[in-house]
Amino acid sequence: MSTLLVQPQLSLRTALVIGAGPIGTSVALALTAGGVRVHLRDTDPEVAARAAELGAGTLEPPGGNTDLAVVAVPPGRVGAVVRECQRRGLARHTLDVAGVKAGPLADVLARGCDPARHIGGHPLVEGAADGPLTARADLFRGRPWVLSPLPQTHTDTLNAALDVVTACGATPVLMDAAEHDRAVALVAQAPRVLTSLLAARLEAAPPGAVRLSETGVRPRPWASEDSRGRIEALLANAPAVADVLEGLAGDIVAVVAALRAASGDGTADTGGRLTGLLAPHGTPAVRNRTDGSS
Amino acid sequence: MSTLLVQPQLSLRTALVIGAGPIGTSVALALTAGGVRVHLRDTDPEVAARAAELGAGTLEPPGGNTDLAVVAVPPGRVGAVVRECQRRGLARHTLDVAGVKAGPLADVLARGCDPARHIGGHPLVEGAADGPLTARADLFRGRPWVLSPLPQTHTDTLNAALDVVTACGATPVLMDAAEHDRAVALVAQAPRVLTSLLAARLEAAPPGAVRLSETGVRPRPWASEDSRGRIEALLANAPAVADVLEGLAGDIVAVVAALRAASGDGTADTGGRLTGLLAPHGTPAVRNRTDGSS
Numbered sequence: 001m002s003t004l005l006v007q008p009q010l011s012l013r014t015a016l017v018i019g020a021g022p023i024g025t026s027v028a029l030a031l032t033a034g035g036v037r038v039h040l041r042d043t044d045p046e047v048a049a050r051a052a053e054l055g056a057g058t059l060e061p062p063g064g065n066t067d068l069a070v071v072a073v074p075p076g077r078v079g080a081v082v083r084e085c086q087r088r089g090l091a092r093h094t095l096d097v098a099g100v101k102a103g104p105l106a107d108v109l110a111r112g113c114d115p116a117r118h119i120g121g122h123p124l125v126e127g128a129a130d131g132p133l134t135a136r137a138d139l140f141r142g143r144p145w146v147l148s149p150l151p152q153t154h155t156d157t158l159n160a161a162l163d164v165v166t167a168c169g170a171t172p173v174l175m176d177a178a179e180h181d182r183a184v185a186l187v188a189q190a191p192r193v194l195t196s197l198l199a200a201r202l203e204a205a206p207p208g209a210v211r212l213s214e215t216g217v218r219p220r221p222w223a224s225e226d227s228r229g230r231i232e233a234l235l236a237n238a239p240a241v242a243d244v245l246e247g248l249a250g251d252i253v254a255v256v257a258a259l260r261a262a263s264g265d266g267t268a269d270t271g272g273r274l275t276g277l278l279a280p281h282g283t284p285a286v287r288n289r290t291d292g293s294s
Numbered sequence: 295m296s297t298l299l300v301q302p303q304l305s306l307r308t309a310l311v312i313g314a315g316p317i318g319t320s321v322a323l324a325l326t327a328g329g330v331r332v333h334l335r336d337t338d339p340e341v342a343a344r345a346a347e348l349g350a351g352t353l354e355p356p357g358g359n360t361d362l363a364v365v366a367v368p369p370g371r372v373g374a375v376v377r378e379c380q381r382r383g384l385a386r387h388t389l390d391v392a393g394v395k396a397g398p399l400a401d402v403l404a405r406g407c408d409p410a411r412h413i414g415g416h417p418l419v420e421g422a423a424d425g426p427l428t429a430r431a432d433l434f435r436g437r438p439w440v441l442s443p444l445p446q447t448h449t450d451t452l453n454a455a456l457d458v459v460t461a462c463g464a465t466p467v468l469m470d471a472a473e474h475d476r477a478v479a480l481v482a483q484a485p486r487v488l489t490s491l492l493a494a495r496l497e498a499a500p501p502g503a504v505r506l507s508e509t510g511v512r513p514r515p516w517a518s519e520d521s522r523g524r525i526e527a528l529l530a531n532a533p534a535v536a537d538v539l540e541g542l543a544g545d546i547v548a549v550v551a552a553l554r555a556a557s558g559d560g561t562a563d564t565g566g567r568l569t570g571l572l573a574p575h576g577t578p579a580v581r582n583r584t585d586g587s588s
Contacts, residue, residue, distance in 0.1 A: 247495065
C-alpha cells in the first residue's frame, strides 16, 4: 500500500515509432520517459522533426534491429509498413496501433509477413470524440489498450507490446480482432455517427428551436478539418459500423411505427409498445429484441 | 448597471396551481416567494399536502375567482381542467404548462372553452433529461419559457402569464404551438429516444465492449420508473417526433449504404459520400439534403 511511484521495469531498450501523429508521438514520449531509446520516422519530415523537438525521440535512423516498432499509420498502410520492418530488419517485433484491427491483421497475413512477430493494438484515447488530439506522454494513462494477437503471435512479441502498454500507463485488454471491431463500432463509432447526423439536422433548424435545447448550444457536425481521420476509421470498420447502424435504424423505425399508430387510433397499447422499446428493464420481449433475435 | 436585486412587481395577487408535481410545485414556490397567495390542488391529497409543507401555498380552496390558474397536469387532461376552471369561476386566466402545445390547445378549443382567457406555456427545465425532477423555486431561473397564445388569447391573459414567467426568473419566448412541438421533437425528444435506443443495445453488449467506451460507463435506457412521463410526452407529440426520427432513420440508412458500398468495391467515392453525410460544412449538396429537399 505504498504511495511510492515505481518506475516500471521495461525490457525494451530501443524502439522505432513509425508515424509521428498524436498517437505515435504520445507513445514515443511515454517510451522515452521510460528510458527507451526511440527512433522517429514519418513520411512528412516536418512532422517527425516536430515530434523530436517535443522530446519524443531521435530522428537518426536506427543502426540495426530495434526491439520493437510501433506502427502508428492509417489502417490501410499497416500491412505494408509491417512488411517493410520485417524485410529490412528494422525491428524484432511490430505492434500496430490502428483503431480497427481485423482488416490490418488480415493485410499483414496477406502480405506474407511473419505473423509470429506482429501483434495488433488499439489504445483507447480519452477525448478522441472532441476533436484533434495533442500528443502528450500521459495520453493513454488509465485508459484501456486492446491487444489483439494473431493465433501465431509469439509470447515474446506479446510481452514487448505489454511493455509499451505499461510504459504508457494504460491497462492491457486482450481481445479478438473481430470482437474489438464490433465493440468499437457499438460503443464509439455508431454513437458518433448518430451525434453527427443529429447535429446536421439541428444546423438546418430554425434558431428559435435551438434555444429550447437543454444547453441552448447547437452541436456541430464533424468539422471537415476533423473528419478525414474519422471517415477513414469508419471505412476501415465499415461492416461492423454498418451492422450497428442498421440495427439502430430498425429500432427507430419501430418507434416511428408505434408513434404513427398512436396518432392514428388510440386503441393500440402504444404506451406499452414504446415503454418496451425505450425502457426495456424487466421486459424480456425487448431484451430479446436488442439481442438481435427479431 | 446596479447589482441590486429588484423584486419583480407582479400584478398577480392570487393563483390556483392545479397539479402539485415537480413543475406545478416549483411554479407555486416561485409565485409564493413573489408575494402571490397560492392555492394548491392535486388529485392526490397527499401530493398536495407535501407541496404545502414545502411552503408552496395553501390547501384551502380559493374563495372565488383567482387571478390565474396554472394548469400543471398531463397534456391529455389540460382541456378538461381549463374547462372546469372557466365553468366554476376558479380563475380569470388559465396557463397550462404541458410539454407539448398543439394537442392541449386544440382540446381547449374543442371543449368550448373561452380561448381569450387561456394561454399555453412550456417551461424548459434544466436536467429534465437526467431523471425525476425535484420541486424548487429556482427550477426555471434563466431558462426559456415558451408561451403559445391562441389567436384569440387576450393581452391581459398574456400579461398574467408573463407575470408567472417573471416570478420564476425565466425568459419568455413567444412561439407558435406547432413550431414549439416541432422544435422540442428535434432538440429534445428525438435525441433522447436515440440515446435510449443506443443504451438498450449497449445493455445487450458483452461487458468487454463497454470497457472500450469513452467513459467506461454503460448508459442506461429510460428506467421504468422515469419512463411514464416521458412516454406520455412522446405520445402527446407523436407526429412531430415521428417526423424527426423518420428523417434520421433515412440519414442512417444512407450512411449504412455508403459503408456497405465501401465494403463491396473500393471504386465508389465512399469517403466523399460519408464526408458529405457527416461533415456537411461547406458541402452544398448535403446542406440541401438536411433542409429536407431530397
